[in-house]
Amino acid sequence: MHEEDQEGGGRRCAACKYLRRRCAHDCVLAPYFPASHPHRYASVHRVFGASNVARLLQSLPVDERAQAAETMAMEAQWRVEDPVYGCTGIISQLQEEIQATQCELARTRAQLAIVPAHGAQLQGSTVALPPPPPPP
Amino acid sequence: MHEEDQEGGGRRCAACKYLRRRCAHDCVLAPYFPASHPHRYASVHRVFGASNVARLLQSLPVDERAQAAETMAMEAQWRVEDPVYGCTGIISQLQEEIQATQCELARTRAQLAIVPAHGAQLQGSTVALPPPPPPP
Numbered sequence: 152m153h154e155e156d157q158e159g160g161g162r163r164c165a166a167c168k169y170l171r172r173r174c175a176h177d178c179v180l181a182p183y184f185p186a187s188h189p190h191r192y193a194s195v196h197r198v199f200g201a202s203n204v205a206r207l208l209q210s211l212p213v214d215e216r217a218q219a220a221e222t223m224a225m226e227a228q229w230r231v232e233d234p235v236y237g238c239t240g241i242i243s244q245l246q247e248e249i250q251a252t253q254c255e256l257a258r259t260r261a262q263l264a265i266v267p268a269h270g271a272q273l274q275g276s277t278v279a280l281p282p283p284p285p286p287p
Numbered sequence: 288m289h290e291e292d293q294e295g296g297g298r299r300c301a302a303c304k305y306l307r308r309r310c311a312h313d314c315v316l317a318p319y320f321p322a323s324h325p326h327r328y329a330s331v332h333r334v335f336g337a338s339n340v341a342r343l344l345q346s347l348p349v350d351e352r353a354q355a356a357e358t359m360a361m362e363a364q365w366r367v368e369d370p371v372y373g374c375t376g377i378i379s380q381l382q383e384e385i386q387a388t389q390c391e392l393a394r395t396r397a398q399l400a401i402v403p404a405h406g407a408q409l410q411g412s413t414v415a416l417p418p419p420p421p422p423p
Contacts (some may be wrong), residue, residue, distance in 0.1 A: 159422050197339070198335065198338045199334065203333070218372070221407055224377055226374055235354050237358050237362055238358075238375070239358040239361055245378065245385060246381065248385055252388040253388055256388060256392045259399060260304075266402060
């Protein structure tokens with residue numbers, strides 16, 4: 152690393168520094184993987200590889216590349232943290248959360264359904280009381 | 288493709304067929320990327336690359352490799368379908384669904400909260416009717 156820093160590393164992006172190569176002025180990775188975030192690129196490199204990332208970014212319009220680089224960095228980080236499940240581990244957690252919330256919603260709706268007409272009257276009574284029953 | 292098939296492609300896994308190489312008897316990709324699913328491997332190859340996939344599988348215990356290959360195939364497919372967002376597009380959708388369900392739950396709970404004591408009485412009335420009011 153020390154050796155790399157002496158080779159003008161300050162001007163190289165994280166990817167070119169990682170790959171120990173010169174960083175061309177038109178390097179497609181440079182704007183999205185700055186030298187200041189070497190670990191971010193390291194995960195992306197390990198999971199996707201430099202050539203796949205570069206090819207994907209080049210296939211996109213310039214204004215979409217930052218978002219694509221960001222989502223690849225997130226995806227790579229998830230795969231590094233969980234090599235078996237990666238992002239699908241997050242997706243499973245969210246699906247469980249949806250299911251739990253839907254169950255709770257169904258339970259609450261069922262409670263509300265027990266008092267349909269009366270509930271509606273009582274809700275109305277907070278605004279205007281219903282007329283009193285006729286005298287017997 | 289026709290040429291590959293003639294080269295004993297039937298015994299090569301999808302990865303080795305894709306890479307036009309011999310499939311070794313201990314090929315780490317063969318059990319998880321069979322020749323019968325060439326498109327599945329093509330997405331994985333395009334997104335992760337053969338060497339990254341092989342390295343990740345080799346780093347895992349054998350009994351976890353099938354699951355890892357499956358999640359990588361899903362992840363790759365999402366990235367092919369949505370090059371900018373990949374799996375994070377799915378994650379955003381699920382997060383929106385959670386938020387919508389939580390809002391609906393909060394709304395339903397608020398409706399139920401308007402009729403707390405009465406609601407409890409009315410719920411009880413489905414089992415046993417309250418005694419009639421005393422005659423005037």
